[in-house]
Amino acid sequence: MKFISFRESEKEKLGVLSKDGSLAIELSSFRLDKDFVDMTDLIKNISEFDIKKVKSIILENSIEELITYPIEKIKLCPPIKKPIHDIVCVGVNYQEHLEETRESFDDNFIEPKKTVYFSKRVTEAIGPEDTIVSHADINDQLDYEVELAVIIGTKGVNIPKEKAEDYIFGYTIMNDISARALQQQHLQWYRGKSLDTFTSLGPVVVHKGEIPFPVELNVYSRVNGELRQNSNTKRFLTDIPSIIAEISNGMTLEPGDIIATGTPSGVGMGFNPPRYMKSGDVVECEIENIGILRNTIE
Structure with missing residues (x-):
């Protein structure tokens, strides 16, 4: 599973890549237990249950109802823009x-x-x-x-x-x-x-x-x-x-x-x-x- 930070319509969002890497899937559309501010917040707070849920959906390619963007239509950002320490x-x-x-x-x-x-x-x-x-x-x-x-x-x-x-x-x-x-x-x-x-x-x-x-x-x-x-x-x-x-x-x-x-x-x-x-x-x-x-x- 590949997590990404990306910009779409001038707004920075969290997401994951589709199985073939052609789509950016907005993480919020998975309806997880928590909304995450940025990648560091996700790393700190995402549950194992939610990781398994997202992975299962991606592997099964059951993404029809999720918010997706063609990878060429979005701007990938640094996954962690401001590290918490050096x-x-x-x-x-x-x-x-x-x-x-x-x-x-x-x-x-x-x-x-x-x-x-x-x-x-x-x-x-x-x-x-x-x-x-x-x-x-x-x-x-x-x-x-x-x-x-x-x-x-x-x-x-x-x-x-x-x-x-x-x-x-x-x-x-x-x-x-x-x-x-x-x-x-x-x-x-x-x-x-x-x-x-x-x-x-x-x-x-x-x-x-x-x-x-x-x-x-x-x-x-x-x-x-x-x-x-x-x-x-x-x-x-x-x-x-x-x-x-x-x-x-x-x-x-x-x-x-x-x-x-x-x-x-x-x-x-x-x-x-x-x-x-x-x-x-x-x-x-x-x-x-x-x-x-x-x-x-x-």
Whole structure:
């Protein structure tokens, strides 16, 4: 089941995709127990009964009396526009990306002995087909990073690895847009990854029930149609249960929290010479069973 935020007639609404993905179905027309303000409210408050009800209707294709819109007639929005906290990010979580980062950052990169965590400020995320502002006045090294984003569904602290999936609501795609020049200047990643429009999310939130656990999904990125990144989440150095267990050890996770699990090799800075994005470029991030997240550089 794929949950979406979308705009129709200048009004933002919650919905789900039809079985074949051709229709956006307005969530309110399912007559659930509760109306939801936004995706975070849905994640926090939707019942298992309502999730099963919606899934059953979609699978049976019994949508004749529901409010639907052809997917090409609506504007998909970022599923979570304003995360409840900064996004928790995992750095260098694929071996090949760790190696290309070491080579690109030279003496400014020390190979970590444990999993790297950092935060990414998101005043407002962008979504599918939205524009990435390059901030060329302060950075001339604009890079892309396709990542699987895990969305927490249940509040928890000190979560055991074997129970990690119980605390997940679902998954989406994140493009962790990065200003490499700022990263180099400041010797840390926060500012270089937190400029306005530097977090793209979408196109959907896939409920965890649709993706087998442990998660093994193909991950790709393309710039102007050229394949740049190509890997699978089974190659994580630190897997999702370990990430959730470690992050929640002494730190409470809440419904709507987003954990970005890291990017594979093939980012712009990893080429020789580097191949950073420029105005007019189209970047696509794709993850198996979730979809394609496409943006254009201003």
